[in-house]
Amino acid sequence: MSGEGKRGDWSSLKLPRFSSTLLKGQKNDYNDAEAIAEAALRPNLHFVREKTQNELDLQACHRVRDRLVSRRTATINQIRAFLIEQGIAVRTGARALRNSLFEILKNRADEISSRMSNLIVGLYEDWLWLDERIETITGEIEEISRQEANCQRLMSIPGVGPLISTGMVAAIGAGDAFERGRDFGAWLGLVPRQYSTGGKTILGRISKHGSRHLRTLFIQAAKVILMRPQNWERYSFGPWLKAAAERLHHNKLATALANKLARIAWSVLRYGKKFDSQDREALAV
Template sequence: MFNCNVIAIDLAKNLFQVCKTDKNGKVIYNKAISRAKLKELLIKEKKSLVAMESCSGTHYWARFAKQAGHYVKSINARQVKAFRQGQKTDANDALAISVAARQSHIKESRLLSVQEQCLQGMECMRDLLVKQKVSLSNQLRALLLELGHAIAQGDAKLIQAIPEILEDAENELTHTFRFSIQVIFRRFIDTIEEVKLIEEKLREIVKEDQICTRLQALEGVGPVCAILMKIALGNTTHFKNGREAAACFGLTPVQHSSGGKEKVGSISKVVGSKKLRSALYKGALAVVCQLEKRESRSQKDIWLRELTVRRGKKVAAIALANKTVRTAFALLKHNKEY
């Protein structure tokens, strides 16, 4: 793959910086071109290694380059930064991508299909609506609490309390304030319904998808977590083993070792798939909490109970999430049931 020209693309919205180097690393050109010209260039160029940073548009351009007959390599922006020389310009960025693409030790980022991107987009929209629902709920509670109306936790309590407060003529709320509260409350109700609609569509997809059905058999894995794991682990050839997948998702301790002395710390809060790790952790924590209320049914339950006693619930939940990812990888790689 590396005995060919490299076409490094610094992606943007309309104007792209393209750096072409030969197999010896000599720059042939480094220029800015439009979106239409980039498509023409990829079609006309002979088979090359097309490299780009992992960012918005990467999956689309990677699929387009593959259809044009090129090799494709997507690289994390943090890894590219180490190879940039001089000030940050589009030309220097494109050249850095070209240099980084030739490094055999740099692991490329995974590319998604159109179906996987659409599924990921649906989950992002659901997540956005949930955040908006929580934001609206907090706003209503905070404003009314300042006026002496304390509302219990939970959406059901809020939905019950707001109409009662608005209909109470003796609470001294002004007419305009009541109107504003009603507007925000209506938006809150609409957002809840919109979340339910998207979740219903996601549940339909999960029921029809064999991979998601198999993944839901794992402890602490629900529909949302199954979708996120399918997107992350759909191409099992991207990882060598389950341990590498768990490390990629940020479920392994950070190491800072030198001179033969190994120092192992906590999990990193910077690297990894934060959304997937959060979903796995919440599911695993629910399993750990439920384990206290029932008897152990398997060797995994015994291991988890002993770990909880020894290290606490949160460490046990992360350990279970790690094991869940490694088990899911093995299931998908060998096409087996749990």
């Protein structure tokens, strides 16, 4: 109970799940309420403040944008599927498909029926509309990041931009729900899943608990940093990153770096100081 209680908002607390062991008798509304009330009185259960209206609005922007991005990906995949059914394969990448789509429809007009061609054109128009909606919401998020002081401090961290900074502020506010950076990393699901027994510690894959959206953004930021090894020396975690790159697989290295970035981000947010690329004490949190 204590591990989960330190990990963020009510959506991740899942109080009914923790109170199920305290349920007396059969399941009904009265017994459920009594078990929840008893679980809430436990001293090691941590609660967090309610989100402000601005945080709720910002969180809604991220959720809508994430849904639109998923719909755009589904639309692009459906266009590719229809073309493959016609025996036409296009190299990977949205730009390649966009640049060659109408040329394909023109050159293969004798192979593709007019009905199929109209369906594909309609999907392309949906694609353009989704692009416009995503750009509009992204612009709103970027505008908020320029006005929010916490977001400005977070964006001083390598790889952290408007999406991560605003997503983090919307998810955890000032970060006071966590006692330390490693608790935030655990809430994001960036730490190994543990199954230990008999004094033997067994670590598996990352737990993937908490916010999937925010975890994905941090891993993407880590991969961007890994693409530019010439810049590693500029960061305080450069020596650690160089040593880790020699012994870890690329995906494991990206996950480890994402965890480190998340811990640094929590420290910046919690203590209200910008990230100093040469401040090695910041990594001790």
